[in-house]
Amino acid sequence: MASEDCRVYHERQKLQFCLLHALNNLFQENDAFTRAHLNAISEKLVLDEPNREPWTPLSFVFKPHHNSVTGNYDINVLISALEEKGKSVVWHDHRNGASSIDLDGPEATHKLMGIVLNVPVRRFGGIWKSRHWVALRKINELWYNLDSDLHTPHTFKDTDEVRQFLDNVINDNGEILLVMNDRN
DSSP, rough: OSSSSTBOOOOOOOOOOOHHHHHHHTTTSSTSOOHHHHHHHHHHHHHOOOOOOOGGGGGGGGGSOOBBBBBBOHHHHHHHHHHHHHOEEOOOOGGGGGSOOOOSSSSTTSSEEEEEEEEEEEEEEEEEEEEEEEEEEEEEEEEEOTTTTSSOOOOOOOOOHHHHHHHHHHTOOOEEEEEEEEOO
16 A cells, blocks of 8 residues: 555555565555466475475475465565576675665665665564565655554665664664665
């Protein structure tokens, strides 16, 4: 569903499909990816694995790269999905901090398309620990936090605020993945 700001597409969280929502938010497009598409990517990854685990009755639900009921896709699905769209993923080295990420380039020619985060979360009063996928994207010269857990996208006031946010992600044991426009 679209946000209040008609220029920014924003999907809200359903079950554990945060990777699906993060990808659609990153591409600013409803159904840039679908659940069926990500499931197909996951299945292909299983077929391509040289040391596949033997099938068990639980294999119907608990797949190697996602949970077929709730979603919860892994990094391999993210990378394969982005590669299908001609993007590459660069894992940001935490030792360099967020100041080493070039956030200021012009959108039209900038190599950085956006950022995907994988952050630790606690739900149900801290009882359940998990991880959550979040997309950040520069749209019309403004950076947005397109987290599907937010009611609406959060607009950062400037790149310094984005860097501060990313440094907090690093300090909280989150992962920063830079989505690049070219695969070279």
